[in-house]
Amino acid sequence: MQKSVRYNEGHALFLSAIARKEGTKRGYLSKKTAENSRWHEKFFALHQNVLFYFENEQSARPAGIYLLEGCTCERAPAPKMSTTGKEALEKQHYFLIMFGHDGQKPLELRTEEECECDEWVEAIQQASYSDIIIEREVLMQKYIHLVQIVETEKVAANQLRTQLEDQDTEIERLKAEIIALNKTKERMRPYHVFHENDDPDIKKIKKVQSFMRGWLCRRKWKIIVQDYICSPHAESMRKRNQIVFNMVEAETEYVHQLYILVNCFLRPLRMAASSKKPPISHDDVSSIFLNSETIMFLHEIFHQGLKARIANWPTLVLADLFDILLPMLNIYQEFVRNHQYSLQVLANCKQNRDFDKLLKQYESNAACEGRMLETFLTYPMFQIPRYIITLHELLAHTPHEHVERKSLEFAKSKLEELSRVMHDEVSDTENIRKNLAIERMIVEGCDILLDTSQTFVRQGESSSVIQVCVNILPQCSQEWTSLQIRPKVRLCNSQSSCGKPNTAYQHQDLIPTITIVVRG
Numbered sequence: 001m002q003k004s005v006r007y008n009e010g011h012a013l014f015l016s017a018i019a020r021k022e023g024t025k026r027g028y029l030s031k032k033t034a035e036n037s038r039w040h041e042k043f044f045a046l047h048q049n050v051l052f053y054f055e056n057e058q059s060a061r062p063a064g065i066y067l068l069e070g071c072t073c074e075r076a077p078a079p080k081m082s083t084t085g086k087e088a089l090e091k092q093h094y095f096l097i098m099f100g101h102d103g104q105k106p107l108e109l110r111t112e113e114e115c116e117c118d119e120w121v122e123a124i125q126q127a128s129y130s131d132i133i134i135e136r137e138v139l140m141q142k143y144i145h146l147v148q149i150v151e152t153e154k155v156a157a158n159q160l161r162t163q164l165e166d167q168d169t170e171i172e173r174l175k176a177e178i179i180a181l182n183k184t185k186e187r188m189r190p191y192h193v194f195h196e197n198d199d200p201d202i203k204k205i206k207k208v209q210s211f212m213r214g215w216l217c218r219r220k221w222k223i224i225v226q227d228y229i230c231s232p233h234a235e236s237m238r239k240r241n242q243i244v245f246n247m248v249e250a251e252t253e254y255v256h257q258l259y260i261l262v263n264c265f266l267r268p269l270r271m272a273a274s275s276k277k278p279p280i281s282h283d284d285v286s287s288i289f290l291n292s293e294t295i296m297f298l299h300e301i302f303h304q305g306l307k308a309r310i311a312n313w314p315t316l317v318l319a320d321l322f323d324i325l326l327p328m329l330n331i332y333q334e335f336v337r338n339h340q341y342s343l344q345v346l347a348n349c350k351q352n353r354d355f356d357k358l359l360k361q362y363e364s365n366a367a368c369e370g371r372m373l374e375t376f377l378t379y380p381m382f383q384i385p386r387y388i389i390t391l392h393e394l395l396a397h398t399p400h401e402h403v404e405r406k407s408l409e410f411a412k413s414k415l416e417e418l419s420r421v422m423h424d425e426v427s428d429t430e431n432i433r434k435n436l437a438i439e440r441m442i443v444e445g446c447d448i449l450l451d452t453s454q455t456f457v458r459q460g461e462s463s464s465v466i467q468v469c470v471n472i473l474p475q476c477s478q479e480w481t482s483l484q485i486r487p488k489v490r491l492c493n494s495q496s497s498c499g500k501p502n503t504a505y506q507h508q509d510l511i512p513t514i515t516i517v518v519r520g
Contacts, residue, residue, distance in 0.1 A: 016062040017045030020054065022460040029053075030092075035336045039110070049127045066107060069099045073124040074271065075117070076108070095118035097124060098274055102282070131297075136371070138301055143325050187433075205248045210302065220420070233399070240397040244318065247390050249261055254383060255303045258296035260367050261376040266293060268362060280353040289343045290335045295380055298328050319407030322391075326414050335344040336422045343374060384422070 020026070023045035030039045033449055042053040042063065051066040076094040093114050099108040111117045228234050268290045273282045307320045337450065350356045363372055391412040 012065060015047055015050060016045070016052045016054075016065070017060070019045035019052045020057075021052070023047045023052075023429065024127070026118060027120075028057075029110075029120070032110075034105060044109075046123055049129055051124070051127075056473070064160065066097070068124060068127045069095070069129060070126070072098050072100065072267070072270070073121050074098070075121060095121050098271070102274075125485075127145075134297065140464060145323075147321055151438050170454065194467055234398070238396045238455060239342065240394060241313075243310045243390065243397065245310075247394075248303075248310055250390075251299065251303050251306055254297070254379065255299050257376060257379050258292065258299060261289070261373075262293050262296050263377075264365050264367055265289070265362055265373055265376065269358075272358060279352055279358055280349055284349055287338070288342045288349070290338055290342060291331055291376075292380065293333065294331055295335065298325075298331065301449045317404065318394075319404040319411070323407065324410040326411060327385065329415070329418060332384055332418070333422055336384075339377070339381055339426075343379060346373065384415060384419050388412060389416065454514065 020043075025044075025046040027043055027044060029044045030040050032039055042055065043057045043059070044051060044053045046052075046465070048069045051068055052062040053064050053066075054062055074096055076096045078094055079091060092110045092112060093116075094108065095117055096108045097109070099106065102145060109120070111120065119158050266285070267287075269285050272278060273285050302321065302325050305324075307323070308319075309317060352360065362368075364369075368376075391408055395405070395408055395412065398408065414420060
């Protein structure tokens with residue numbers, strides 16, 4: 001007899017009470033039973049990643065509990081019914097909760113309002129601790145960076161405050177000196193000087209001088225600005241800004257491509273693999289798409305950070321974004337290392353007519369723009385080199401005294417190191433796979449190679465040719481046969497008068513002999 005699973009029932013009842021009163025999402029839903037496929041209306045309450053349902057809103061004890069960690073939630077079409085119940089079905093909106101493993105039937109639910117159905121789907125999709133942990137790590141790194149900035153700003157503020165206090169003291173001292181000098185000047189000035197201010201000619205001259213000084217000042221600043229606009233530094237800054245804008249556009253396009261890969265191919269194929277007659281298994285889906293969904297989540301966060309920095313233009317600070325991104329780019333190692341294998345698995349799956357038909361249906365989606373699944377699987381292969389090229393161009397137009405210079409150089413070196421590691425891993429993996437393929441070819445082809453009725457021909461030219469006809473040795477089971485041949489050998493098959501096959505060897509003189517030992 002199989003033992004039942006024990007759990008902390010008291011704590012579960014406590015969480016159900018919290019969910020019923022303060023849950024993220026609460027309301028009545030129709031639930032399809034697994035026994036008789038009937039629909040029953042229950043009161044559902046979502047708290048964190050646990051979904052409770054009650055007989056009604058006043059029930060103190062839940063009728064059931066569902067754990068949503070690792071689950072997916074999607075809208076579902078209405079089931080086909082007779083014409084009499086068609087109008088009632090059109091007013092219902094269905095959605096499924098799939099638990100991500102074989103043997104567990106999906107939970108079928110429905111609502112009467114479409115907006116309510118969308119709200120439930122969105123709330124259940126966000127009820128995952130893994131996504132919260134990833135977001136928490138990103139926010140924690142941002143928080144640490146902001147704390148460092150605040151500490152730096154506090155130190156700078158204290159320094160400025162000290163300087164201001166010193167400047168105030170110096171200003172008071174200078175004011176006292178000015179007052180003393182003015183008093184001395186008043187005592188020394190003759191009385192008739194005050195009468196000059198009343199002369200209108202003097203006023204006109206002072207007015208003209210004031211206009212001239214203003215015009216000269218404006219002209220000087222205009223020349224300074226024009227010289228800076230034409231300077232190499234300004235040109236370099238313009239190119240640097242253009243590189244940043246291009247990087248944001250490329251990142252936007254890349255995130256859109258990953259979104260199409262995940263939502264138009266990965267998630268529909270996962271649902272197809274959970275059907276009664278799956279055209280593809282879950283293992284093959286995981287082998288084809290690898291960790292592309294995680295890569296999409298990572299670049300969505302990075303893309304949002306880039307857009308926030310562009311909103312603060314012309315102040316563009318990118319080094320801290322790369323500091324956050326670099327430790328997470330190691331997820332590309334698994335994708336790049338197994339990329340060739342994923343394409344092989346996809347090619348094998350295409351031999352299944354049902355899968356090939358389903359895949360062509362997905363590829364005909366307008367969002368794909370006529371591109372095949374292989375094209376979308378190839379995009380992540382070029383992302384790390386694209387970052388390296390972008391940082392190289394960015395550093396080429398970044399002055400050596402720039403505040404981000406060292407951080408960008410460090411990010412570029414880390415990306416180059418990661419690229420080398422991935423290249424070495426791909427080379428080793430490809431060599432191992434090629435060796436295994438050659439080994440399989442040898443094992444599968446040994447009977448053909450050792451068959452005495454076979455003729456092996458290698459084409460080549462020869463200036464002086466000697467033709468010798470010999471009979472092929474009879475088949476022997478436990479003996480070794482040594483055969484001496486030369487490069488550029490031409491073997492011609494013929495039949496003797498007695499019906500036995502003959503082989504004609506044509507070889508060129510003065511060519512080193514190669515000895516091949518075979519076992520009959």
